Amino acid sequence: MDDLSNSFNDNDEKELIDQFKAVDGIEPPHKEHLDVLFKIFGHKEFRPMQWKIISSIINDRRDNCAIMATGYGKSLCYQFPSVYCGGVTIVISPLISLMEDQVLSLTVANIPACLLGTAQTQQKKVIEDIFDNKYSIIYVTPEFCCGEFGRNLLIDMDKTLNVMLVAIDEAHCISSWGHDFRHQYRELSKVRSILPYVPILAVTATATTRVRKDIISSLQLRDPQIIYSGFDRPNLYLSVYLKENNGVIGDLRNAMIKQHGEWVFSGPTIIYCITRKQTEHVADLLQREGIKCLIYHAGLTIKQRKDVHENFVRDKVSVIIATVAFGMGIDKPDVRNVVHYGAARDMESYYQEVGRAGRDGQPSQCTIFYSNADLEILRHITSLREFGYATEKTKEQKEAMTRFFWKYLETTGCRRQFILQHFEDTSNRNSQPVLKCCDNCTKKLKHTPVEYEEVDSNGLIDLTDYAHMLLTSMNVMGDGFGLNSYIMFLRGSKSSRMSTKFQSHPLHGSGKHKSDNWWKCIARILELEKYFSKQTVKKPTFSYCATYLCEKGKQFLKDVTNESRRAKILVEPPPDLRVLLKKKPCVYIYESFIIYKPTTNSIPYVKTNNVSNIPIEKISRNKTETDVEGDTQKEERMKIYRKLLAKRTDLAFCLDCMPYMIASNEILMNLAQLRPRSVDALKQLKC
Known part of the structure; x- marks a missing residue:
């Protein structure tokens, strides 16, 4: 290690100083900072925002609120100060599994760390070691540090130890406006009164402006430095598919590749399902196809979940079928695919979940398969899981977040820009479609345009008349019926369930020229735009979703009959409606x-x-000698890379740690590319 520490020469230091001159008011890192960074953490340089946070903690003892994209290096921001200064950092994190992984990772790097909480079986011994200054990083749960025992322990630590920093990971959990609000996190305001002179660092990958303000207020941060890295993950390719009639396997093949005649996933893969039953069903079908996979959901025992988690991060199994219980604790950098077989709850949840893909910076796929039924399932699950304690205002917030995510599923614009606009990120605004971005951009760049009936030159369809028919049928029949009853009325049903007074109404059968699926599409668009709402009605022997006109729907019916201010509903047709509008042949x-x-x-x-x-990009050209040479070199690199992967797995097994803790995939790729034959050559390797 001493030999490697000499790898920083005067030119290296000058280059880094020039790099940080661009960050106003921040003194660049000195050689001793870089030596610790390289010897202990294995990095040759800080990212500018990382150093901006670390410098403010070490030099100014300042509070920070950092919204940093997944994979940007948040952990280093709270691990470095105490390692460099010789003090103690207290890290508050919501998940035991995540903390256990980080403690193990730090231990492998010879950084003394421990976990303190109810999961700690040797709590008395750990506490003794803490007060003997044996640990630089102490991980705790919010429940532990806010309990009476934990509060007293923090007070004693403040008196006897050099507490450098309190870091609050996944800080979005503090905000009731966040997607993963947790009551225990709201209690963390007590930390400020317990450790009044210790700087607090709140970090998260997902926070809108409103959530950020709520975090700062709840934690009582004092004049915090607000760091914002942006939300763009350019290595993630985003795509959305409607579930087809050819089944789960047929759908999933859109997220797979064909290798040696068999369908496989391109690397470590997480498939999220909405319910536990779905995880078991999908896993069963994949196993029948010869794909080794495991399931993970809250119904498994703690030991079972821990075993599945370890098998995945240790590369013993490459595909996990899970509910969102397989969450923030997945610190595996080389996940190549995150698949949602069913829609996510909201944009924040989705961004957090796809954040598990491509943390090593390599290209990765994020794919959603959804159906209209997912909306009802999510509504039902959310009401059971979250609304028991929620106020009406919170319910409205959650429902609005779900409705907004549905717009993401159905947009025909760039999905990356849709996400960035939601998080108010203007750093990478691009109005033109680009390659390797999302399915919508790819379609616009590569596919022959498809003509649709009833769609204007701006890509919009006028649904005014259809909306008028559907909402009028609700007005005629009255509130409280299921949606299918109104569609049956419009389609002219003669069923005994349809009252004769409705069968004789002039509107009865007026929509028979359109299919059931058509009217269901129109209804979903109107529901998402709050023209009507659904509520569960419980009967003694059954329950159903009843529809009720909202004020917006009632106002529309008034306006649409007034020619002077006739209401118009112009929308981009969602995917299922585009299928029905497609011109034939x-x-x-x-x-x-x-x-x-x-x-x-x-x-x-x-x-x-x-x-x-x-199209010119579709024409296969004959391979030249240069192509053959390139293919040969690529194959040779891949052989070396595969051998390095195998060696990494062996070393990880011997050291009882995760493979990525030995070396990242990027480092292995660089090794296969450069093939260093000396220590000097190894020093040139980017890490």
Whole structure:
């Protein structure tokens, strides 16, 4: 290690000083800072925002609120100060599994750390070691540090130890406006009174302006430095699919690759499902396809969940089918796919969950498969899980967050820009579609435009008349019926369930020229825009969702009849409505074929396409000698990379730690590329 510490020469230091001159008012890190960073943490340089936080803690003893994208290096911001200064940092984190992983990771790096809480079986011994100054980093749960015993312990630590910092991880849990609000976190305001002179660092990857303000207020931060790294994760490719009729496996193949004739995932994969039952169903189907996977949900025992977690992070199994219980504790940098088989609850939850993908900076896929039924399932689960204690205002907040996420699913614009705009990130605003961004950008760049009926040149459809028909049917029949009753009325049903007085109404059957699916699409759009709402009605032997016109819907019916201020509903058609609007016959270009989808029930046929009509990016060109040489070099690199992966796994097994704690995938890729043959060459490796 001493030899490696000499890798910082005068040129290196000058380069780093120039780098930090761009950060106003911040003195750049000195050589002794960089030596500790490299010897202990294995990094040659700080990122500017990392150093800005660390410097303010070490030099100014200042509070910080840091909103930093996943993978940016939040942990280093609270681990470095006490390691460098020789004091103690107290880290408050919501998940035992996450803290256990971090303690293990620090221990492997020879940084003394411990976990203090109800999960600690040797609590008395750990506390003795704490007061003997044996630990630099102490992890605690919010429940522990806010309890009477924990508060007294913090007071004693403040009196006898050099407490450098209190770090609050996943700080969005503090805010009732956040997606993962936890009551215990709200109690953390007590920390300020217990440790009044210790700087507090609140860190999270997901916080809107409102949530950030709530964090600062709740923790009583004093003139905090607010750090904002941006929310863009450019290495993540975002895509959304409607669930098809060809089943789970057929859907999931859109997120898989074909290798040696078999469908597989491209690397470590997390598949999130909405319910426990779904996780078991999806896992069963994948196992039948020969894909080794494990399930994870809150119904498993603590030991079972811990075993699944360890098997995944230690690369013993590469696919996990889980509910959101498989959450923030997943500190595995090389997850290549995060799949949601079913919609997420809201944008904040989704961003947090896809944050497990590509933490090593390598390209990764984030895919959603959803159906309209997911909206009802999420509404039901949310009411059971969260609304028992919630106020009406909180319920409205949660429902609004779910409705907003549905807009993300159905947008035809850039999904990355949609997310960035939600989090008020203007750092990477781009109005034009770009490659390797999202499915919508790819379609606009590569696919032949598809024509849709009833859609104008701006890509909008006028739903005014359809909305008028559906909302009028609700007005005619009255509130309290299920949605299907109104659709049956519009479609002209003669069912015995349809009252004769409704069957004789002029509006009865007025919508029979459109299908059930059409009217369900229209209804969902109107529900998401709050023209009507649904409420669960419980009967002695059954329950159902009843519909009720909202004020917006009633006002629309008044306005639409007034020609002077006639209401208009112009929307981008969502995916399921676009399917119904697609003009026929449809022609699909694929490689060197045109596939014609006929308008009748006749048998489809395939016709060989003239090469001159194929989009230029689809034409396969003959390989040149340069191509062959490039392929050979690439294959050689991959062989070395695979051997390095195997060696890393062996070392991790011997050291009883996670493989990524030995070396990241990026370091292994660089090793395979550079193939250093000396220590001097190894020093040039970027890490």
